[in-house]
Amino acid sequence: MKKQNNRAWFFVLPVLVLVAFNALIPMMTVVNYSVQETFGNNLFFWQGLDWFEKLLRSDRFHASLGRQFLFTGSILAIEVPLGIIIALSMPSKGFWVPVCLVTMALPMLIPWNVVGAMWNIFTLPDIGLLGYFLNHTLGIHYDMTQNPLAAWATIIVMDVWHWTSLVVLLSYAGLVSIPDAYYQAAKIDGASNWAVFRFIQLPKMKNVLTIAILLRFMDSFNIYTEPFVLTGGGPGNSTTLLSIDLVKIALGQFDLGPAAAMSLIYFVITLLVSWLFYTLMTKDDQK
Amino acid sequence: MTIWLRAGRPNNLPVGALAGALIWPGRDRPGFLVSRKNTMALELVGITKQVGSQTHIKETSLVLQPGHFNVLLGETGAGKTSLIKLMAGLDRVASGKILMNGQDVTRLSTQKRNISLVHQFFVNYPHMTVFENIASPLRVAGFAKSEIEGRVEAAADVLQLRPFLDRRPHELSGGQQQRCALARAIAKESNAVFLDEPLANLDYKLREELRDQLPELFAGRGAVVVYATSEPEEALLLGGNTGLMNDGRVTQFGETAEIYRNPMDLVSAQVFSDPPINTARIEKLGNRAFFGAADWELSGDAMGLQDGIYTMAIRPNYVLPVNTSDAFVPVLGKVQVAELSGSQSSAHFTLGAENWVSLSSGVHPYEIGQEHPFYMNPAKCFFFGPDGKRAV
Amino acid sequence: MAKITLSNLRHSYYPNPKTADDFALKQIDLDWQDGGAYALLGPSGCGKSTLLNIISGLLIPSEGKVLFDNKDVTNLPPDQRNIAQVFQFPVIYDTMTVYDNLAFPLRNRGVNEAKIGERVLEIAGMLEVTDMLQTRASGLSPDNKQKISMGRALVRDDVNVVMFDEPLTVIDPHLKWKLRSKLKELHQRVRATMIYVTHDQTEALTFADQVVVMQMGEIVQIGTPVELFERPNHTFVGHFIGSPGMNVLPCEIREGRAFFNGVDVPLEGEIRGKDLANTEIGIRPEFISLGPKGIEAKVRKVSDIGRHSIVEVDVAGSKIAVVVEDEPPNLGDTVFLIFQQDQTRLYSEGWLATRNGGAS
Incomplete structure (x- = not known):
């Protein structure tokens, strides 16, 4: 009954071409590599799903994947509650609002490799401000180039410093949008501070928090520059996250096939976990 | 349709x-x-x-x-x-x-x-003065400066906004803000x-x-x-x-x-009725309409209806707590809520399964939960067929 | 439930108020009886919301006292005053079910679950929301959400006062009367002291046994809906209540009689007070009729609003509204106005200046 107008597709075409160039074609190249073996000279041998099977059975992959999850889990566990706490304690109006907001935004403006370099120098045991202070003033043995625990603590603190602001700003935006009547009603209903947080603030922040967690998950799961500049994956392999390992295989050992297979698995995991997060967190809204 | x-x-x-x-x-x-x-x-x-x-x-x-x-x-x-x-x-x-x-x-x-559109919420440009707000569609349309001024002032006069032309919307009351939005619609012609x-x-x-x-x-x-x-x-x-x-x-x-x-x-x-129009299922038999315990003689066009079941509707202001005419049909309702607003009294009552409202001028005391006689004016009834269309 | 007394209440939002205009509330003295239904009626900015916030404890007045049952609560925070409030926009706890929403104020006060269940079911029954008790509150329609807000206010049986701050603002007109009647019915059943704040005369008059009309931080008149309608104390009340409002016509006083446009207009009773100034006649459109002779007027506008017509006429530049029950005159017709004598009053400087009775 209704006449379909197919001209709309014509307008979508440029986007399709763009997406093809910057996503689809590189990805197909990766898929292509992942099922072949090459020894250079542009010679390729069919390998089937061999690389995938080997990779999924390899201890090295398991270890770096584990470290990746540990890293992402830790920073989410710290940044989300910390961000909410900071947002809750920020003023809601007056002179200090812009001051707080700008201060909060500062770390996010610094380029990633600079953050890595900054923290590297900052934590050097002999000349770094923090390193020197911990070792020589407090007498705590701290050397992230030697001690895996120190290295881990450093990359986590660095990420928290760099990105907690994102959670703060998003939560704050959610908080200031709550009308005063809600707080007044809660007071009259005799609600405790905890109940106000649990039943008013948290539900109203839910949407922005979902976005914050998703962004932080994807970003931290794909993180490369900062830990690479800071620790280079060491000491030993203790901070070799998935991305660092991938680059080592692809560019260090020039094993294109296994590296391609690993990228694809990496990609699928990121996609899967993001989807899972999103569905879980928005599940209630469907009802 | x-x-x-x-x-x-x-x-x-x-x-x-x-x-x-x-x-x-x-x-x-x-x-x-x-x-x-x-x-x-x-x-x-x-x-x-x-x-x-x-x-x-x-x-x-x-x-x-x-x-x-x-x-x-x-x-x-x-x-x-x-x-x-x-x-x-x-x-x-x-x-x-x-x-x-x-x-x-x-x-x-x-x-x-x-075209112009004025919303329920007062939509004005917050960073512009009232003058600029009214002038904005004219500027977009490329009118000459003198014509813009003339039109803005004329519109401002009509809406009594002359004293506020230099203010910004947040300095105005709700009524003035909405007048500003209306002035914009008027100035644009x-x-x-x-x-x-x-x-x-x-x-x-x-x-x-x-x-x-x-x-x-x-x-x-x-x-x-x-x-x-x-x-x-x-x-x-x-x-x-x-x-x-x-x-x-x-x-x-x-x-x-x-x-x-x-x-x-x-x-x-x-x-098109506030409070809601009263409705009831009635049966028409011969010259009479039957509704619960009440029945009355039909007159005018309603007599020409085929016998059968109809939905009758009557506005609340034709259902009164006092009888002023012999032609009125008495019904006995159970009063649920009574409201009084200065010149008018209204009573919400149940009549069998139906919820009815009576709206009358003056002050009428009702006892909540008690039965009270109401009188409806049969000449003001509408009859609708089973398909919802007006029968008379 | 409690009796509420406001004594010598003044409030200013400025730290050092100087002139009277700096005060949002100028001087309020009120006594509200236990179990009454009251309304605060006035235009925006008249101070009614300020007054409400002072009673609920969200605001501490600059001067004066708030007493609940003669106990001073002026400086107590809201949660210690034992009050309940329904806001303009429905406030519900999105993540909870309707049941949990209604139970919330009781749970916060440590009431045992058996008692809570009993109260919630009772209130849900009154509000006709029993079938939605187990659904999530966030998906409800605005009117049901507002019902839940009302339910939360009514669920505690120990509150001193329940306050309503323009609670029907977001409700569709065809549902307004339903909620209004529901509220009235609830008051008749629970008999709590209720205060209803609104700018809408219909809501105020239908809900309250006694209405307090406010203007510019002051109380202009306190009375029953009928009193406010029939004998407004001030032209402001006359204008504000009734739709259209009371006609207020400039007049001259000669030898104790009022003359409008040169015509002697009989008043309801004798004129009181000596220093009359800015005298005006006040008469409601409902109490003017058209007759074969009387004050000559020209018809300017006729609005047929179904159950009657509102005819706007002009007498020497004064606009007068008349409610006509039967066939209205035509535009441009000359008509003659008859003022119902017992409803014709004199106002001096805005205030009522005739004695009741005498003539009828």
């Missing part, structure tokens, strides 16, 4: 002549339809609107004329705003045509339709002005005042004025023509007081 009322074009000019002679009179403002007094008409020809699988507007045809208000009356969600958006070009129709001044504007963008519940967020008395002024403001401007409201009384006070809307459909369109008196179907009667 399609409704055609008052079809035909103003001044009996053929469409082509109108389009040719009036729409492109000069090249100073290309793309704008230029208004001419009393020649504008807005026609909707079988338009529909679909969002996904949902039908927001069912096939609607209307001819809206300038010179008086065209009120769209219906509950929230009945489709008033959807229809206005289609007419304003903010949404595209799924099918059908929209003609302005006889010219097809269905595919024309909002910017090129030369649009072909069509859409007012979407413009008074809903104002104080009661202010609403009364502005409602009183509105028809005069737009009188003689040659623009088609469409006014959406969810209050039946507002439609009556504004006069003009009214289209009753229910569930995405215009159920009846015509002169406001006329369609109030003569609803075509049960839905229209219900849409």
Whole structure:
């Protein structure tokens, strides 16, 4: 009954071409590599799903994947509650609002490799401000180039410093949008501070928090520059996250096939976990 | 269903002549339809609107004329705003045509339709003064500076905004802010002005005042004025023509007081009644109507009805707590709630399975929970057939 | 439930108020009886919301006292005053079910679950929301959400006062009367002291046994709906209540009689007070009729509003509204106005200046 107008597709075409160039074609190249073996000279041998099977059975992959999850889990566990706490304690109006907001935004403006370099120098045991202070003033043995625990603590603190602001700003935006009547009603209903947080603030922040967690998950799961500049994956392999390992295989050992297979698995995991997060967190809204 | 009322074009000019002679009179403002007094008409020809699988507007045809208000009356969600958006070009129709001044504007963008829209929420540019706010559409249209000043001042005078021209919207009261939005619509001299519940967020008395002024403001401007409201009384006070809307459909369109008196179907009667119109199932047998324990002799047109079951509807002001005529039919209701508002008393009572309301002038004491006799005026009853259509 | 006394209440939002205009509330003295239904009626900015916030404890007045049952609560925070409030926009706890929403104020006060269940079911029954008790509150329609807000306010049986701050603002007109009647019915059943704040005369008059009309931080009149309608104390009340409001016509006083446009207009009773100034006649559109002779007027506008017509006429530049029950005159017709004598009053400087009775 209704006449379909197919001209709309014509307008979508440029986007399709763009997406093809910057996503689809590189990805197909990766898929292509992942099922072949090459020894250079542009010679390729069919390998089937061999690389995938080997990779999924390899201890090295398991270890770096584990470290990746540990890293992402830790920073989410710290940044989300910390961000909410900071947002809750920020003023809601007056002179200090812009001051707080700008201060909060500062770390996010610094380029990633600079953050890595900054923290590297900052934590050097002999000349770094923090390193020197911990070792020589407090007498705590701290050397992230030697001690895996120190290295881990450093990359986590660095990420928290760099990105907690994102959670703060998003939560704050959610908080200031709550009308005063809600707080007044809660007071009259005799609600405790905890109940106000649990039943008013948290539900109203839910949407922005979902976005914050998703962004932080994807970003931290794909993180490369900062830990690479800071620790280079060491000491030993203790901070070799998935991305660092991938680059080592692809560019260090020039094993294109296994590296391609690993990228694809990496990609699928990121996609899967993001989807899972999103569905879980928005599940209630469907009802 | 399609409704055609008052079809035909103003001044009996053929469409082509109108389009040719009036729409492109000069090249100073290309793309704008230029208004001419009393020649504008807005026609909707079988338009529909679909969002996904949902039908927001069912096939609607209307001819809206300038010179008086065209009120769209219906509950929230009945489709008033959807229809206005289609007419304003903010949404595209799924099918059908929209003609302005006889010219097809269905595919024309909002910017090129030369229309104004005033919202329920006071929409003004917060960073501009009142003067700049009123002038903004004129600047966009590229008017000369002197003409802008003249028009802004004229509009400001009409809406008593002269003393506030240098203020910014947040320094104004709600009523003044909405007057500023209205002034913008007036200064622009649009072909069509859409007012979407413009008074809903104002104080009661202010609403009364502005409602009183509105028809005069737009009188003689040659623009088609469409006014959406969810209050039946507002439609009556504004006069003009009214289209009753229910569930995405215009159920009846015509002169406001006329369609109030003569609803075509049960839905229209219900849409145009506040408090709700009282309804009951009655049986007609011979010359008499039977309703619960009550029965009465039919008169006039109602006598010609076939015997059978009908839905009767009667407005609350024809169901009174005192008997003033022998012709009135007594019913015994159980009073649930009684309200008193100065000059009027109302009682909500149950009558068998039905909830009825009585509205009377003066003060009447009711005892809650007690039975009380009410008297209805049988001459004011409407009868609707099983299909909901008006039988008499 | 409690009796509420406001004594010598003044409030200013400025730290050092100087002139009277700096005060949002100028001088309020009120006594509200236990179990009454009261309304605070006035235009925006008249101070009614300020007064409400002072009673609920969200605001501490600059001067004066708030007493509940003669106990001073002026400086107590809201949660210690044992009050309940319904706001303009429905406040519900999105993540909870309707049941949990209603139970929330009781749970916060440590009431045992058995008692809570009993109260919630009772209130849900009154509000006719029993069938939605187990649904999530966030998906409800605005009117049901507002019902839940009302339910939360009514669920505690120990509150001193329940306050309503323009609770029907977001409700569709065809549902307004339903909620209004529901509220009235609830008051008749629970008999709590209720205060209803609104700018809408219909809501105030239908809900309250006694209405307090406010203007510019002051109380203009306190009375029953009928009193406010029939004998407004001040032209402001006359104008504000009634739709259209009372006609207020400038007049001259000669030898104890009022003359409007040169015509002697009989008043309801004798004029009181000596220093009359800016005298005006006040008469409601409902109490003017058209007759064969009387004050000559020209018809300017006729609005047919279904159950009657509102005819606007002009007498020497004064606009007068008349409610006509039967066939209205035509535009431009000359008509003659008859003022019902017992409803014709004199106002001096805005205030009522005739004695009741005498003539009828």
